[in-house]
Every structure is written in C-alpha cells, then in structure tokens.
Amino acid sequence: MNIYIFEIKKYLKSTIIWILIIFLLGLLMISFYPIIKTDLIEFSSLINNYPKPIKNAFGINIDMMSTALGYFSSFPLTFIIICSTLQSIILGISIFNNEFKEKVSDFLLTKPVERKTIVTAKFLAYFTLIIITNLILFFSMYILIIIFNKGSININIYFMILFSVLLLQLIFLAVGCLIPTFLKKLKSSLSLSIGIIMGLYTLSTFVDDEKLLYFIPFKYFNYKYILREQKYETKYIILSLLVIIVSVIFTYKIYNKKDIY
Amino acid sequence: MNAIEIINLTKYYGKNRGIIDVSLQVKEKSIFGFIGPNGSGKSTTIRTILNLIHPSSGEAYIFGKNCEKEYNEILKDVGYLPSEVFYYSNMKVIDLLKYSASFYKKNCDDRINYLSKIMNLDLTKKIEDLSFGNKKKVGIVQALLHSPKLLILDEPTSGLDPLIQQNFFNLLKEENKKGMTIFFSSHVLSEVQKICDEVAIIKEGRIIKIEKINNINNNNYKRIKIEVNYKIDDTFFNNIEVTNLIKEKNIYTFMYKGEINSLITKLSKIDIINIWIDEPSLEEIFMHYYDEKM
Incomplete structure (x- = not known):
C-alpha cells in the first residue's frame, strides 16, 4: 500500500499536466466544429485537394464530419489518442526503467517486500492514474462536445469511443512496462516513447496490409465502423486484452528473475 | 548460529566473471571486513546475498534462512547501504526516510532524529540538492533506522569527511555492542583494520584469505x-x-x-x-x- 501511494504521488503532477494538455487540445479542436459544420461544403472541397496520406494522418474524413461525434472522432480524437497513449507509454517505460537507471531498485528491493508485490503496487498505481485521466477526459470532452454542438449526442457511441482510448492507453502502458525489463540499459525513456508512438501512428496512416495491422494498436479501432455499426470489431478487442495480459504476465516473470546491478 | 553463511557462491554475468566459489561465515554480533580492489567481486557478493542478483550456483544463508527463497523474511532484519547511493531525487530527505520506515512495522521517528543528529544530516533538504557525502549520510540513516540485526555496508565511508567518519565508526561500534552484526566492504584497508574483528580478502572473484584481525596485527x-x-x-x-x-x-x-x-x-x-x-x-x-x- 505504501508503494502504491508513493507512486501515485510521484506521478500525480505529470498526470495533471497531461490531462491539461489533452483537455486544451480537445478544447481547441472541438471549438472549430461550429465553423466547420456551417461551411462543410467549402471545407470539404478544400480538404479534398489534400493528398490522401495527409487526410489519413489527421484522421480527416469528410463523410464523418457532418455529425458532432463524427467530427470528434476525426482529428480531435487523433490528437487525444496520440497524447494519451504517449502519456501511458511514458508511464509504462518509466515504471521500471527509472528504478534500473537510477539504481533506486537498491532501495526498494532491499526492503522486506516481495518483488511481485512491488510490480502489483506499481501497476495498480499507474492503472489508477490512467483511469483518472480517462474519466476526466470522458466528462470534460462530453461537456465540450455538448456545448459546441448545441445539442445532445449518442452517449453509447461516445462511451465506445472513449473506452477505446482507455484500451489503447492500457495497451501502451502494459507494453511500456515490459520494454525496460528486457532492454538492458535504456538511456532515454522519453525519446523511445515518442519514437514508438509517432512511429506506430505514422505506420497506421498508410499501412493497409491485414497482417501488419495486428502490430499497430492504433488500427484496432476503426471509428468509421464504430460510428456506423455501434459496436467494436470483436477480434481486435480480444487482441487488445491479449496484448495487455501477456505483457503484464511477462513483466511479472522477468522482473521477478532480473539481476539488478 | 552464523549471521551470514555463504557456501560456494558463484556468479557469472554471461561469460564474465562475477565471483567464483566464494565461501565465508560471519559470526553473529561480529564486525566482518570484506576487502579487495575495485572489480574484485565485493559488490557482487553482497548483491547476491541480498537477492538483487541471482547466483549461478552455490547458496547463501542469512540467520539460517535461504537468501533466494526467504529474502522477504530476511530483509526485515537487514539494513543495507549501497556503494552508490541513488534515491528518488526530487524528494525531501525526511520523506524518503519516512517512506523507508514505512516498510517496517515499527515506529522509527526517534531513530531517524537520533541518527541524523549523529550524522549531522539536514532532514529538510531535497535529495537532489545534497552533495555525494550527504547522500551517503541519507543512505546510512536509511540503513540503520529500523535497528536491523544485520547491517551490510558496501564501501560506506567514501565521501564522508573525517569527523563524520569518526562519528560513524563510533556509531557502528555502539550498535555492535548492542548486538548488531556488521558486514563491511571496503578497499580502504586502514578503516577495516580499525573496526573489524575478522577480515576476508577477495581478489578476481575468489576469496584469498580469511583471518582474524588480531592474528594479522599481532x-x-x-x-x-x-x-x-x-x-x-x-x-x-x-x-x-x-x-x-x-x-x-x-x-x-x-x-x-x-x-x-x-x-x-x-x-x-x-x-x-x-x-x-x-x-x-x-x-x-x-x-x-x-x-x-x-
């Protein structure tokens, strides 16, 4: 319990900053909606001149723009996803990397506490921080959309969209935790985090090969599909959960056996 | 019963030598010195008995408990000062010490005050603002605050000024009189000579000699x-x-x-x-x- 509280306190400040960044980005993006909505035809002719990769990169999809949620799941969501997954992978990588790098492990691992307890406490702490981030996002974005849309939205679809963000965050948290346990000495966790997120995101904008999609979590959620069908693609949900569970199990196993020197 | 019993402990890092066939016993309530030059395997030995490193072969026991399997029980009675002290740098000293104390089921506030007074440590400072020597003091207080039965020190005096070093040695002697076993690694031999009852010499991963200080001296x-x-x-x-x-x-x-x-x-x-x-x-x-x- 003391480790849990300690970790929460340690990362609370950065979590608040991330929440603020994501909120402000969301506010900025969503505030464009009334303008785009009224000038949709002009906007779409402008957008149509852009090459396809750019449209993909910013999640711009003219067909979706006509509804508030459609608009929200284009480029506002793009930025929200990039920022929130970045936040969670940084948390994940730092979970053990800071311990290994700063030799803080000497402190924690020579206390009468089992290694698996340490991992559990840390996981729970970061899970809590991610949930807090996501909850605040859920309500604040909802309010923003309602305000700028001047009308209600389909709460079910909205929930599904935000829940997909949570799943993505958890995937990157879990994978992030695993990385430093098998990399020997990680010099800069920040640049690695940014590299992974930006690299995968860039890949997700032009890779269409079915087999490669499994390696790009951003591709697990097709918002056009979610908006139209009001459901997820089941195989990707299973895949998401599988990635999370396997990463968590391996983190436990490897950390339990790791030599700290 | 021996406080520490190491039997044929061997550790290879891949193909690199860590320690080879290290065996030694540390009697309860003694002060045991462990000397050797840099890279001879002192830290490897210490880290292995603390279960930070898993041995390639051999066994180690602390107070009769297996270091690999019962580390959780063992660590309740052990205080450890690493050779390089790194702590969560944006914390205040007192917060770190309280965090450290929270792992033991006893109130350590008085001990923290007492120890930091002896070591002349400012509790209100942030750890990142401390000099190397002062960080070392934090490490020392941290290792002693729960009154462990066994104290393991990895090159404890580097960075301490002579006056504080003297206080520190007096403190060790005092704790030893009260029954604390102390295992002490160093490459500064005169300090081992000053305080230890028995000494083991390690070179290139192997124990060369274990001898009572009196025998050597007299x-x-x-x-x-x-x-x-x-x-x-x-x-x-x-x-x-x-x-x-x-x-x-x-x-x-x-x-x-x-x-x-x-x-x-x-x-x-x-x-x-x-x-x-x-x-x-x-x-x-x-x-x-x-x-x-x-």
Missing part, C-alpha cells in the same frame, strides 16, 4: 627498517624469511614473518646504526597476500 608480520653504514652482503638476507626488501642508500626495509628472536640473533651479527620495528598496516599485509598469490 602475530604475523613486522615491518623492519635497519640503517647501516656499509653495504650488506646480498646473501645475508637469503637466510632470513624476508619479503618486500627495499634498499635505499644505507637503509633496508623489509617485511618479516616468523620468530622475532631468531631475527634478532641474525641481525646481531651485522653492524647496525639504527633499527625500527613497526606493525605493518593491513595494506602492506594485503599487498603481500596479493604478491604471494600472483
């Missing part, structure tokens, strides 16, 4: 310096068991191990202007062990 070696006003015949020293013979002008310095009487008898046959007989420092003995083994 019985074995003398450092002898004689001044003469002529050149001593080289063959003269062949009859005496001397080592490390150094000749400087008319002064001969050497180490002697053996019966003092027989030495005096032999020396009486030559004309000596002056003679000095000293206790060698542990360092000299230590170098001597190294020479022998090389």
Whole structure:
C-alpha cells in the first residue's frame, strides 16, 4: 500500500499536466466544429485537394464530419489518442526503467517486500492514474462536445469511443512496462516513447496490409465502423486484452528473475 | 548460529566473471571486513546475498534462512547501504526516510532524529540538492533506522569527511555492542583494520584469505627498517624469511614473518646504526597476500 501511494504521488503532477494538455487540445479542436459544420461544403472541397496520406494522418474524413461525434472522432480524437497513449507509454517505460537507471531498485528491493508485490503496487498505481485521466477526459470532452454542438449526442457511441482510448492507453502502458525489463540499459525513456508512438501512428496512416495491422494498436479501432455499426470489431478487442495480459504476465516473470546491478 | 553463511557462491554475468566459489561465515554480533580492489567481486557478493542478483550456483544463508527463497523474511532484519547511493531525487530527505520506515512495522521517528543528529544530516533538504557525502549520510540513516540485526555496508565511508567518519565508526561500534552484526566492504584497508574483528580478502572473484584481525596485527608480520653504514652482503638476507626488501642508500626495509628472536640473533651479527620495528598496516599485509598469490 505504501508503494502504491508513493507512486501515485510521484506521478500525480505529470498526470495533471497531461490531462491539461489533452483537455486544451480537445478544447481547441472541438471549438472549430461550429465553423466547420456551417461551411462543410467549402471545407470539404478544400480538404479534398489534400493528398490522401495527409487526410489519413489527421484522421480527416469528410463523410464523418457532418455529425458532432463524427467530427470528434476525426482529428480531435487523433490528437487525444496520440497524447494519451504517449502519456501511458511514458508511464509504462518509466515504471521500471527509472528504478534500473537510477539504481533506486537498491532501495526498494532491499526492503522486506516481495518483488511481485512491488510490480502489483506499481501497476495498480499507474492503472489508477490512467483511469483518472480517462474519466476526466470522458466528462470534460462530453461537456465540450455538448456545448459546441448545441445539442445532445449518442452517449453509447461516445462511451465506445472513449473506452477505446482507455484500451489503447492500457495497451501502451502494459507494453511500456515490459520494454525496460528486457532492454538492458535504456538511456532515454522519453525519446523511445515518442519514437514508438509517432512511429506506430505514422505506420497506421498508410499501412493497409491485414497482417501488419495486428502490430499497430492504433488500427484496432476503426471509428468509421464504430460510428456506423455501434459496436467494436470483436477480434481486435480480444487482441487488445491479449496484448495487455501477456505483457503484464511477462513483466511479472522477468522482473521477478532480473539481476539488478 | 552464523549471521551470514555463504557456501560456494558463484556468479557469472554471461561469460564474465562475477565471483567464483566464494565461501565465508560471519559470526553473529561480529564486525566482518570484506576487502579487495575495485572489480574484485565485493559488490557482487553482497548483491547476491541480498537477492538483487541471482547466483549461478552455490547458496547463501542469512540467520539460517535461504537468501533466494526467504529474502522477504530476511530483509526485515537487514539494513543495507549501497556503494552508490541513488534515491528518488526530487524528494525531501525526511520523506524518503519516512517512506523507508514505512516498510517496517515499527515506529522509527526517534531513530531517524537520533541518527541524523549523529550524522549531522539536514532532514529538510531535497535529495537532489545534497552533495555525494550527504547522500551517503541519507543512505546510512536509511540503513540503520529500523535497528536491523544485520547491517551490510558496501564501501560506506567514501565521501564522508573525517569527523563524520569518526562519528560513524563510533556509531557502528555502539550498535555492535548492542548486538548488531556488521558486514563491511571496503578497499580502504586502514578503516577495516580499525573496526573489524575478522577480515576476508577477495581478489578476481575468489576469496584469498580469511583471518582474524588480531592474528594479522599481532602475530604475523613486522615491518623492519635497519640503517647501516656499509653495504650488506646480498646473501645475508637469503637466510632470513624476508619479503618486500627495499634498499635505499644505507637503509633496508623489509617485511618479516616468523620468530622475532631468531631475527634478532641474525641481525646481531651485522653492524647496525639504527633499527625500527613497526606493525605493518593491513595494506602492506594485503599487498603481500596479493604478491604471494600472483
């Protein structure tokens, strides 16, 4: 319990900053909606001149723009996803990397506490921080959309969209935790985090090969599909959960056996 | 019961040597010194018995408990000061110490105040603002605050000024009197000599020698310096068991191990202007062990 509280306190400040960044980005993006909505035809002719990769990169999809949620799941969501997954992978990588790098492990691992307890406490702490981030996002974005849309939205679809963000965050948290346990000495966790997120995101904008999609979590959620069908693609949900569970199990196993020197 | 019992402990990092076949026993309530140069395997040994590193083969026990399997139980009674102290740098000293104390089921507030007073440690500062020596003090207080039965120190004095070092040694002696076993690694031999009951010497991953400090200090070696006003015949020293013979002008310095009487008898046959007989420092003995083994 003391480790849990300690970790929460340690990362609370950065979590608040991330929440603020994501909120402000969301506010900025969503505030464009009334303008785009009224000038949709002009906007779409402008957008149509852009090459396809750019449209993909910013999640711009003219067909979706006509509804508030459609608009929200284009480029506002793009930025929200990039920022929130970045936040969670940084948390994940730092979970053990800071311990290994700063030799803080000497402190924690020579206390009468089992290694698996340490991992559990840390996981729970970061899970809590991610949930807090996501909850605040859920309500604040909802309010923003309602305000700028001047009308209600389909709460079910909205929930599904935000829940997909949570799943993505958890995937990157879990994978992030695993990385430093098998990399020997990680010099800069920040640049690695940014590299992974930006690299995968860039890949997700032009890779269409079915087999490669499994390696790009951003591709697990097709918002056009979610908006139209009001459901997820089941195989990707299973895949998401599988990635999370396997990463968590391996983190436990490897950390339990790791030599700290 | 031995506080620490290490049996044929071996650790390889991949193909690199860590330690080979290290065996030693540390008696309860003793102060045990562990000396060797950098990279000889001191830290590896310590980290293995603390379960930070898993051994390639061999076993270690602390208070009769297996270091790999029962580390959780063992660590309740162990305080550890790592050689390089790194802590969560944006914390205040007092917060770190309280966090440390929260792992033990007892109130350590009085101990924290008492120890930090002796070590002259400012509790309100942030750890990142502390100098190397002051960080070391945080480490020392952290290792002692729960009154462990066994204290493991990895090069504890580096970075401490002489006054604080003195306080620290006094503190160790005092705790030892109250029953604390202390395991102490160092490459500064004079400090080991000052405080330890028994000492093990490690080189290139292997234990070379384990000996009581008294034996080393009193019985074995003398450092002898004689001044003469002529050149001593080289063959003269062949009859005496001397080592490390150094000749400087008319002064001969050497180490002697053996019966003092027989030495005096032999020396009486030559004309000596002056003679000095000293206790060698542990360092000299230590170098001597190294020479022998090389």
